Amino acid sequence: MKKKESQIALTDEPLDVGASFAFLQTPAAGGIALFVGTTRRWTKERETVRLEYDCYRPMARKEMERLAGEAADRWPVERVVLLHRLGVVPVAEASVVVGVATPHRADAFEACRFLIDALKRQVPIWKREVYADGQTEWVEGDAPPAVRETDRV
Amino acid sequence: MKKKESQIALTDEPLDVGASFAFLQTPAAGGIALFVGTTRRWTKERETVRLEYDCYRPMARKEMERLAGEAADRWPVERVVLLHRLGVVPVAEASVVVGVATPHRADAFEACRFLIDALKRQVPIWKREVYADGQTEWVEGDAPPAVRETDRV
Protein backbone atom coordinates (compact mmCIF):
# COMPACT_ATOMS: atom_id res chain seq x y z
CA MET A 1 0.00 0.00 0.00
CA LYS A 2 1.07 3.55 -0.55
CA LYS A 3 2.09 5.54 2.52
CA LYS A 4 -0.79 7.97 2.24
CA GLU A 5 -3.25 5.08 2.31
CA SER A 6 -1.93 3.33 5.40
CA GLN A 7 -1.14 4.31 8.94
CA ILE A 8 0.95 1.71 10.73
CA ALA A 9 2.61 2.39 14.05
CA LEU A 10 3.89 1.11 17.37
CA THR A 11 3.56 3.70 20.09
CA ASP A 12 3.90 4.19 23.84
CA GLU A 13 1.07 6.73 23.83
CA PRO A 14 -2.71 6.17 24.25
CA LEU A 15 -4.46 5.35 20.96
CA ASP A 16 -7.01 7.80 19.51
CA VAL A 17 -9.82 5.89 17.79
CA GLY A 18 -11.49 9.09 16.55
CA ALA A 19 -8.28 10.09 14.78
CA SER A 20 -8.00 6.62 13.23
CA PHE A 21 -11.53 6.91 11.89
CA ALA A 22 -10.74 10.35 10.44
CA PHE A 23 -7.74 8.87 8.64
CA LEU A 24 -9.90 6.08 7.20
CA GLN A 25 -12.54 8.45 5.79
CA THR A 26 -12.36 8.75 2.02
CA PRO A 27 -14.87 9.37 -0.79
CA ALA A 28 -13.90 5.94 -2.15
CA ALA A 29 -15.21 4.08 0.89
CA GLY A 30 -18.75 2.99 1.71
CA GLY A 31 -17.83 0.83 4.69
CA ILE A 32 -15.28 1.24 7.46
CA ALA A 33 -14.70 -1.59 9.92
CA LEU A 34 -12.70 -1.01 13.09
CA PHE A 35 -11.55 -3.38 15.76
CA VAL A 36 -10.16 -2.13 19.05
CA GLY A 37 -8.64 -4.45 21.63
CA THR A 38 -8.95 -3.18 25.20
CA THR A 39 -7.62 -4.37 28.54
CA ARG A 40 -10.28 -6.49 30.22
CA ARG A 41 -10.44 -6.51 34.01
CA TRP A 42 -11.65 -10.07 34.62
CA THR A 43 -10.45 -13.39 33.23
CA LYS A 44 -12.49 -16.04 35.00
CA GLU A 45 -11.97 -15.23 38.70
CA ARG A 46 -8.73 -13.36 38.17
CA GLU A 47 -8.54 -9.55 38.29
CA THR A 48 -6.15 -7.75 35.96
CA VAL A 49 -5.02 -4.24 36.83
CA ARG A 50 -2.99 -3.59 33.68
CA LEU A 51 -1.26 -5.22 30.77
CA GLU A 52 2.37 -4.64 29.82
CA TYR A 53 3.48 -5.18 26.24
CA ASP A 54 6.94 -6.23 25.09
CA CYS A 55 7.87 -6.01 21.42
CA TYR A 56 10.58 -6.70 18.88
CA ARG A 57 9.96 -3.30 17.37
CA PRO A 58 11.69 -3.23 13.98
CA MET A 59 10.42 -6.69 13.07
CA ALA A 60 6.90 -6.04 14.39
CA ARG A 61 6.73 -2.93 12.25
CA LYS A 62 7.80 -4.92 9.16
CA GLU A 63 5.29 -7.69 9.84
CA MET A 64 2.50 -5.15 10.27
CA GLU A 65 3.44 -3.57 6.93
CA ARG A 66 3.47 -7.01 5.34
CA LEU A 67 0.03 -7.90 6.73
CA ALA A 68 -1.44 -4.60 5.53
CA GLY A 69 -0.02 -5.36 2.09
CA GLU A 70 -1.52 -8.84 2.13
CA ALA A 71 -4.93 -7.43 3.06
CA ALA A 72 -4.66 -4.95 0.19
CA ASP A 73 -3.87 -7.81 -2.19
CA ARG A 74 -6.91 -9.80 -1.08
CA TRP A 75 -9.54 -7.08 -0.61
CA PRO A 76 -10.20 -3.69 -2.26
CA VAL A 77 -8.66 -1.75 0.62
CA GLU A 78 -8.81 2.03 0.21
CA ARG A 79 -7.29 2.88 3.61
CA VAL A 80 -5.89 0.81 6.45
CA VAL A 81 -4.89 1.57 10.04
CA LEU A 82 -2.81 -0.80 12.17
CA LEU A 83 -1.71 0.60 15.52
CA HIS A 84 -0.37 -1.13 18.61
CA ARG A 85 0.33 0.50 21.95
CA LEU A 86 3.33 -0.84 23.92
CA GLY A 87 4.35 -0.66 27.57
CA VAL A 88 1.61 -0.28 30.15
CA VAL A 89 -2.04 -0.36 29.03
CA PRO A 90 -4.47 0.16 31.94
CA VAL A 91 -7.88 -1.52 32.20
CA ALA A 92 -10.45 -0.39 29.57
CA GLU A 93 -7.80 1.36 27.45
CA ALA A 94 -6.98 0.37 23.88
CA SER A 95 -3.91 -1.72 23.07
CA VAL A 96 -4.60 -2.26 19.37
CA VAL A 97 -6.59 -0.52 16.64
CA VAL A 98 -7.25 -2.18 13.28
CA GLY A 99 -9.28 -0.24 10.72
CA VAL A 100 -10.12 -0.90 7.09
CA ALA A 101 -12.03 1.21 4.56
CA THR A 102 -13.44 -0.49 1.47
CA PRO A 103 -16.17 0.36 -1.09
CA HIS A 104 -18.59 -2.22 0.41
CA ARG A 105 -19.05 -3.46 3.96
CA ALA A 106 -18.46 -7.21 3.59
CA ASP A 107 -14.87 -6.61 2.48
CA ALA A 108 -14.24 -4.20 5.35
CA PHE A 109 -15.36 -6.78 7.90
CA GLU A 110 -13.37 -9.60 6.32
CA ALA A 111 -10.15 -7.62 5.93
CA CYS A 112 -10.42 -6.23 9.47
CA ARG A 113 -10.95 -9.70 10.92
CA PHE A 114 -8.05 -11.08 8.89
CA LEU A 115 -5.74 -8.33 10.12
CA ILE A 116 -6.45 -8.70 13.83
CA ASP A 117 -6.29 -12.51 13.65
CA ALA A 118 -3.00 -12.40 11.69
CA LEU A 119 -1.56 -9.72 13.97
CA LYS A 120 -2.28 -11.86 17.01
CA ARG A 121 -0.58 -14.85 15.42
CA GLN A 122 2.37 -13.28 13.57
CA VAL A 123 3.50 -9.95 14.97
CA PRO A 124 6.25 -10.24 17.65
CA ILE A 125 4.45 -8.55 20.53
CA TRP A 126 3.82 -10.15 23.90
CA LYS A 127 1.56 -9.16 26.77
CA ARG A 128 2.06 -9.66 30.47
CA GLU A 129 -0.91 -9.72 32.82
CA VAL A 130 -0.39 -7.79 36.05
CA TYR A 131 -2.96 -9.07 38.52
CA ALA A 132 -4.57 -7.34 41.47
CA ASP A 133 -2.76 -9.72 43.85
CA GLY A 134 0.60 -8.47 42.53
CA GLN A 135 1.46 -11.55 40.50
CA THR A 136 2.45 -11.23 36.86
CA GLU A 137 2.26 -13.67 33.99
CA TRP A 138 3.50 -13.56 30.40
CA VAL A 139 0.72 -14.65 28.06
CA GLU A 140 1.59 -17.27 25.49
CA GLY A 141 -0.32 -17.31 22.18
CA ASP A 142 -2.33 -20.37 21.16
CA ALA A 143 0.03 -21.36 18.34
CA PRO A 144 3.51 -20.41 17.13
CA PRO A 145 3.70 -17.95 14.23
CA ALA A 146 3.66 -19.47 10.75
CA VAL A 147 7.11 -19.52 9.15
CA ARG A 148 7.30 -19.21 5.39
CA GLU A 149 10.16 -20.82 3.53
CA THR A 150 12.83 -18.33 2.59
CA ASP A 151 15.58 -18.36 -0.02
CA ARG A 152 18.15 -18.47 2.76
CA VAL A 153 17.35 -22.15 3.45
CA MET B 1 -30.36 -4.07 27.32
CA LYS B 2 -30.22 -1.55 30.11
CA LYS B 3 -30.15 2.11 29.09
CA LYS B 4 -26.68 2.71 30.46
CA GLU B 5 -25.33 -0.09 28.29
CA SER B 6 -26.79 1.04 24.99
CA GLN B 7 -26.76 4.22 22.95
CA ILE B 8 -29.38 4.19 20.21
CA ALA B 9 -30.29 7.31 18.27
CA LEU B 10 -31.51 8.89 15.06
CA THR B 11 -30.01 12.31 14.54
CA ASP B 12 -29.69 15.10 11.99
CA GLU B 13 -26.19 15.94 13.25
CA PRO B 14 -22.81 14.53 12.12
CA LEU B 15 -21.83 11.33 13.93
CA ASP B 16 -18.82 11.29 16.26
CA VAL B 17 -17.03 7.94 16.05
CA GLY B 18 -14.56 8.85 18.80
CA ALA B 19 -17.45 9.54 21.19
CA SER B 20 -19.05 6.22 20.24
CA PHE B 21 -15.83 4.40 21.04
CA ALA B 22 -15.59 6.20 24.38
CA PHE B 23 -19.11 5.03 25.22
CA LEU B 24 -18.20 1.43 24.33
CA GLN B 25 -15.12 1.35 26.58
CA THR B 26 -15.63 -0.73 29.70
CA PRO B 27 -13.43 -2.88 31.95
CA ALA B 28 -15.64 -5.84 30.99
CA ALA B 29 -14.66 -5.68 27.31
CA GLY B 30 -11.64 -7.11 25.57
CA GLY B 31 -12.85 -6.48 22.03
CA ILE B 32 -14.77 -3.62 20.48
CA ALA B 33 -15.96 -3.88 16.87
CA LEU B 34 -17.25 -0.83 15.04
CA PHE B 35 -18.78 -0.46 11.63
CA VAL B 36 -19.25 2.94 10.04
CA GLY B 37 -21.13 3.42 6.79
CA THR B 38 -19.97 6.43 4.80
CA THR B 39 -21.22 8.12 1.64
CA ARG B 40 -19.23 6.78 -1.31
CA ARG B 41 -18.62 9.08 -4.26
CA TRP B 42 -18.61 6.53 -7.08
CA THR B 43 -21.01 3.70 -7.93
CA LYS B 44 -19.76 2.24 -11.19
CA GLU B 45 -19.53 5.29 -13.49
CA ARG B 46 -22.00 7.37 -11.51
CA GLU B 47 -20.88 10.21 -9.24
CA THR B 48 -22.80 10.83 -6.02
CA VAL B 49 -22.57 14.25 -4.38
CA ARG B 50 -24.64 13.43 -1.31
CA LEU B 51 -27.16 11.04 0.16
CA GLU B 52 -30.47 12.08 1.69
CA TYR B 53 -32.14 9.84 4.25
CA ASP B 54 -35.87 9.54 4.89
CA CYS B 55 -37.09 7.70 7.98
CA TYR B 56 -40.18 6.55 9.84
CA ARG B 57 -38.66 7.79 13.05
CA PRO B 58 -40.67 6.31 15.92
CA MET B 59 -40.75 2.89 14.31
CA ALA B 60 -37.08 3.00 13.27
CA ARG B 61 -36.14 3.78 16.84
CA LYS B 62 -38.18 0.82 18.11
CA GLU B 63 -36.69 -1.55 15.54
CA MET B 64 -33.16 -0.43 16.46
CA GLU B 65 -33.93 -1.10 20.15
CA ARG B 66 -35.31 -4.50 19.23
CA LEU B 67 -32.23 -5.41 17.19
CA ALA B 68 -29.90 -4.31 20.00
CA GLY B 69 -31.90 -6.52 22.35
CA GLU B 70 -31.66 -9.46 19.96
CA ALA B 71 -27.88 -9.01 19.71
CA ALA B 72 -27.66 -8.95 23.52
CA ASP B 73 -29.64 -12.20 23.67
CA ARG B 74 -27.34 -13.94 21.20
CA TRP B 75 -23.91 -12.60 22.21
CA PRO B 76 -22.35 -11.46 25.52
CA VAL B 77 -22.80 -7.78 24.68
CA GLU B 78 -21.43 -5.41 27.34
CA ARG B 79 -22.16 -2.18 25.43
CA VAL B 80 -23.81 -1.41 22.12
CA VAL B 81 -24.06 1.71 19.95
CA LEU B 82 -26.53 2.06 17.07
CA LEU B 83 -26.69 5.52 15.50
CA HIS B 84 -28.13 6.65 12.19
CA ARG B 85 -27.84 10.11 10.74
CA LEU B 86 -30.83 11.41 8.73
CA GLY B 87 -31.29 14.14 6.14
CA VAL B 88 -28.27 15.12 4.05
CA VAL B 89 -25.02 13.14 4.43
CA PRO B 90 -22.20 14.50 2.21
CA VAL B 91 -19.57 12.33 0.55
CA ALA B 92 -17.11 10.64 2.97
CA GLU B 93 -19.26 11.43 6.02
CA ALA B 94 -20.81 8.79 8.27
CA SER B 95 -24.46 7.82 7.95
CA VAL B 96 -24.46 4.92 10.39
CA VAL B 97 -22.35 3.77 13.35
CA VAL B 98 -22.71 0.29 14.82
CA GLY B 99 -20.47 -0.62 17.76
CA VAL B 100 -20.35 -3.63 20.04
CA ALA B 101 -18.17 -4.35 23.09
CA THR B 102 -17.80 -7.97 24.25
CA PRO B 103 -15.28 -9.85 26.41
CA HIS B 104 -13.70 -11.55 23.36
CA ARG B 105 -13.24 -10.37 19.78
CA ALA B 106 -15.10 -13.06 17.79
CA ASP B 107 -18.39 -12.13 19.47
CA ALA B 108 -17.82 -8.42 18.84
CA PHE B 109 -17.32 -9.03 15.12
CA GLU B 110 -20.33 -11.33 14.82
CA ALA B 111 -22.72 -9.11 16.75
CA CYS B 112 -21.56 -6.01 14.85
CA ARG B 113 -22.06 -7.74 11.50
CA PHE B 114 -25.48 -9.01 12.57
CA LEU B 115 -26.57 -5.52 13.61
CA ILE B 116 -25.57 -3.71 10.42
CA ASP B 117 -27.02 -6.46 8.21
CA ALA B 118 -30.28 -6.51 10.19
CA LEU B 119 -30.48 -2.70 10.28
CA LYS B 120 -30.12 -2.57 6.50
CA ARG B 121 -32.92 -5.11 6.08
CA GLN B 122 -35.38 -4.16 8.83
CA VAL B 123 -35.15 -0.55 9.97
CA PRO B 124 -37.47 1.83 8.05
CA ILE B 125 -34.88 4.21 6.68
CA TRP B 126 -34.40 4.98 2.99
CA LYS B 127 -31.60 6.71 1.13
CA ARG B 128 -31.79 8.82 -1.98
CA GLU B 129 -28.74 9.24 -4.20
CA VAL B 130 -28.18 12.80 -5.42
CA TYR B 131 -25.91 12.57 -8.44
CA ALA B 132 -23.47 15.08 -9.85
CA ASP B 133 -25.67 15.49 -12.94
CA GLY B 134 -28.54 16.69 -10.73
CA GLN B 135 -30.60 13.51 -10.98
CA THR B 136 -31.88 11.82 -7.85
CA GLU B 137 -32.86 8.24 -7.17
CA TRP B 138 -34.43 6.49 -4.20
CA VAL B 139 -32.48 3.34 -3.41
CA GLU B 140 -34.49 0.17 -2.95
CA GLY B 141 -33.13 -2.56 -0.65
CA ASP B 142 -32.40 -6.03 -1.99
CA ALA B 143 -35.28 -7.68 -0.16
CA PRO B 144 -38.37 -6.61 1.78
CA PRO B 145 -38.10 -6.61 5.57
CA ALA B 146 -39.00 -9.86 7.32
CA VAL B 147 -42.43 -9.74 8.93
CA ARG B 148 -42.98 -11.79 12.04
CA GLU B 149 -46.41 -13.14 12.80
CA THR B 150 -48.20 -11.06 15.40
CA ASP B 151 -51.06 -11.79 17.72
CA ARG B 152 -53.20 -9.32 15.80
CA VAL B 153 -53.54 -11.78 12.89
Next chain:
Amino acid sequence: TMCTLDVLLFSVLRQRVGEGRLTLRLDAPVTGGALLDHLAARYPAVGAYRAVIRLAVNEEYAPESVVLTDGDEVALITPVSGG
Protein backbone atom coordinates in the same frame (compact mmCIF):
# COMPACT_ATOMS: atom_id res chain seq x y z
CA THR C 1 -69.41 0.39 10.66
CA MET C 2 -66.56 2.46 9.24
CA CYS C 3 -62.94 2.47 10.27
CA THR C 4 -60.61 5.44 9.90
CA LEU C 5 -56.99 4.67 9.06
CA ASP C 6 -53.91 6.87 8.89
CA VAL C 7 -51.68 5.67 6.08
CA LEU C 8 -48.03 6.79 6.08
CA LEU C 9 -45.85 6.90 2.96
CA PHE C 10 -42.07 7.32 2.75
CA SER C 11 -39.30 7.48 0.22
CA VAL C 12 -40.33 6.65 -3.35
CA LEU C 13 -44.01 6.21 -2.45
CA ARG C 14 -44.21 9.58 -0.74
CA GLN C 15 -42.55 11.15 -3.74
CA ARG C 16 -44.73 9.46 -6.37
CA VAL C 17 -48.04 9.73 -4.51
CA GLY C 18 -47.22 13.30 -3.54
CA GLU C 19 -48.35 12.87 0.08
CA GLY C 20 -46.72 11.52 3.21
CA ARG C 21 -50.02 10.80 4.98
CA LEU C 22 -53.45 9.71 3.70
CA THR C 23 -56.54 9.42 5.87
CA LEU C 24 -58.98 6.73 4.70
CA ARG C 25 -62.45 5.70 5.84
CA LEU C 26 -63.21 2.11 4.89
CA ASP C 27 -65.94 -0.40 5.74
CA ALA C 28 -64.88 -2.59 8.68
CA PRO C 29 -63.58 -5.23 8.92
CA VAL C 30 -60.62 -4.47 6.69
CA THR C 31 -57.40 -6.44 6.50
CA GLY C 32 -53.97 -5.07 5.64
CA GLY C 33 -54.14 -6.84 2.28
CA ALA C 34 -57.51 -5.28 1.47
CA LEU C 35 -56.13 -1.85 2.33
CA LEU C 36 -53.19 -2.43 -0.02
CA ASP C 37 -55.55 -3.54 -2.80
CA HIS C 38 -57.65 -0.40 -2.28
CA LEU C 39 -54.56 1.85 -2.44
CA ALA C 40 -53.06 -0.01 -5.40
CA ALA C 41 -56.26 0.64 -7.38
CA ARG C 42 -56.11 4.36 -6.63
CA TYR C 43 -52.36 5.03 -6.78
CA PRO C 44 -50.28 3.53 -9.61
CA ALA C 45 -47.10 3.85 -7.51
CA VAL C 46 -48.58 1.63 -4.80
CA GLY C 47 -49.63 -0.83 -7.51
CA ALA C 48 -46.12 -0.84 -8.97
CA TYR C 49 -44.56 -1.69 -5.58
CA ARG C 50 -47.43 -3.89 -4.32
CA ALA C 51 -45.38 -7.12 -4.27
CA VAL C 52 -42.52 -5.72 -2.16
CA ILE C 53 -44.48 -3.45 0.17
CA ARG C 54 -44.63 -4.62 3.78
CA LEU C 55 -47.01 -3.19 6.34
CA ALA C 56 -46.33 -1.70 9.72
CA VAL C 57 -49.32 -1.23 11.99
CA ASN C 58 -48.81 1.18 14.87
CA GLU C 59 -45.03 1.05 14.34
CA GLU C 60 -44.68 -2.72 14.11
CA TYR C 61 -44.39 -4.96 11.09
CA ALA C 62 -47.59 -6.94 10.51
CA PRO C 63 -48.64 -9.50 7.90
CA GLU C 64 -51.29 -8.62 5.28
CA SER C 65 -53.73 -10.82 7.16
CA VAL C 66 -53.78 -8.34 10.05
CA VAL C 67 -57.27 -7.02 10.82
CA LEU C 68 -57.12 -3.25 11.11
CA THR C 69 -58.88 -1.34 13.85
CA ASP C 70 -60.32 2.14 13.85
CA GLY C 71 -57.54 4.68 14.40
CA ASP C 72 -54.68 2.40 13.33
CA GLU C 73 -51.59 4.00 11.82
CA VAL C 74 -50.52 1.91 8.83
CA ALA C 75 -47.15 2.53 7.16
CA LEU C 76 -46.33 1.21 3.69
CA ILE C 77 -42.71 0.03 3.82
CA THR C 78 -40.89 -0.51 0.52
CA PRO C 79 -37.54 -2.37 0.81
CA VAL C 80 -35.50 -0.23 3.14
CA SER C 81 -32.06 1.17 2.29
CA GLY C 82 -30.61 2.68 5.44
CA GLY C 83 -27.01 2.28 6.49
Next chain:
Amino acid sequence: TMCTLDVLLFSVLRQRVGEGRLTLRLDAPVTGGALLDHLAARYPAVGAYRAVIRLAVNEEYAPESVVLTDGDEVALITPVSGG
Protein backbone atom coordinates in the same frame (compact mmCIF):
# COMPACT_ATOMS: atom_id res chain seq x y z
CA THR D 1 35.94 -20.23 10.82
CA MET D 2 33.77 -18.73 13.53
CA CYS D 3 30.53 -16.88 13.18
CA THR D 4 29.29 -14.23 15.61
CA LEU D 5 25.56 -14.10 16.23
CA ASP D 6 23.40 -11.63 18.12
CA VAL D 7 20.57 -13.48 19.81
CA LEU D 8 17.53 -11.48 20.96
CA LEU D 9 15.17 -12.62 23.71
CA PHE D 10 11.75 -11.20 24.60
CA SER D 11 8.91 -11.73 27.01
CA VAL D 12 9.17 -14.89 29.12
CA LEU D 13 12.58 -15.87 27.68
CA ARG D 14 14.09 -12.49 28.43
CA GLN D 15 12.70 -12.68 31.95
CA ARG D 16 13.85 -16.23 32.64
CA VAL D 17 17.27 -15.99 30.97
CA GLY D 18 17.83 -12.59 32.55
CA GLU D 19 19.17 -11.02 29.35
CA GLY D 20 17.57 -9.49 26.28
CA ARG D 21 20.61 -9.99 24.08
CA LEU D 22 23.29 -12.69 23.95
CA THR D 23 26.36 -12.59 21.73
CA LEU D 24 27.60 -16.01 20.64
CA ARG D 25 30.62 -17.19 18.68
CA LEU D 26 30.03 -20.59 17.09
CA ASP D 27 31.83 -22.74 14.52
CA ALA D 28 30.46 -22.11 11.02
CA PRO D 29 28.40 -23.38 9.35
CA VAL D 30 25.60 -23.22 11.92
CA THR D 31 21.90 -23.67 11.25
CA GLY D 32 19.04 -22.10 13.18
CA GLY D 33 18.22 -25.51 14.64
CA ALA D 34 21.81 -26.02 15.84
CA LEU D 35 21.76 -22.59 17.47
CA LEU D 36 18.53 -23.50 19.30
CA ASP D 37 20.05 -26.80 20.47
CA HIS D 38 23.10 -24.96 21.75
CA LEU D 39 20.96 -22.44 23.67
CA ALA D 40 18.59 -25.11 24.98
CA ALA D 41 21.54 -26.93 26.51
CA ARG D 42 22.73 -23.78 28.27
CA TYR D 43 19.44 -22.15 29.27
CA PRO D 44 16.67 -24.29 30.79
CA ALA D 45 14.05 -21.69 29.75
CA VAL D 46 15.02 -22.07 26.10
CA GLY D 47 14.86 -25.83 26.53
CA ALA D 48 11.41 -25.59 28.07
CA TYR D 49 10.06 -23.58 25.13
CA ARG D 50 12.15 -25.29 22.43
CA ALA D 51 9.18 -26.87 20.63
CA VAL D 52 7.22 -23.63 20.23
CA ILE D 53 10.08 -21.22 19.59
CA ARG D 54 10.25 -19.83 16.06
CA LEU D 55 13.28 -18.03 14.66
CA ALA D 56 13.54 -14.64 13.06
CA VAL D 57 16.78 -13.89 11.24
CA ASN D 58 17.44 -10.22 10.58
CA GLU D 59 13.81 -9.37 11.37
CA GLU D 60 12.18 -12.07 9.24
CA TYR D 61 10.81 -15.44 10.21
CA ALA D 62 13.06 -18.27 9.02
CA PRO D 63 12.88 -22.06 9.33
CA GLU D 64 15.32 -23.94 11.58
CA SER D 65 17.09 -25.16 8.45
CA VAL D 66 18.30 -21.61 7.77
CA VAL D 67 22.10 -21.36 7.56
CA LEU D 68 23.28 -18.47 9.69
CA THR D 69 25.88 -15.99 8.56
CA ASP D 70 28.41 -14.01 10.55
CA GLY D 71 26.71 -10.96 12.05
CA ASP D 72 23.15 -12.27 11.80
CA GLU D 73 20.62 -11.05 14.33
CA VAL D 74 18.55 -14.02 15.48
CA ALA D 75 15.42 -13.52 17.57
CA LEU D 76 13.79 -16.35 19.54
CA ILE D 77 10.04 -15.90 19.15
CA THR D 78 7.76 -17.73 21.59
CA PRO D 79 4.04 -17.76 20.62
CA VAL D 80 3.13 -14.09 20.41
CA SER D 81 0.27 -12.50 22.37
CA GLY D 82 -0.21 -8.99 21.05
CA GLY D 83 -3.58 -7.41 20.44
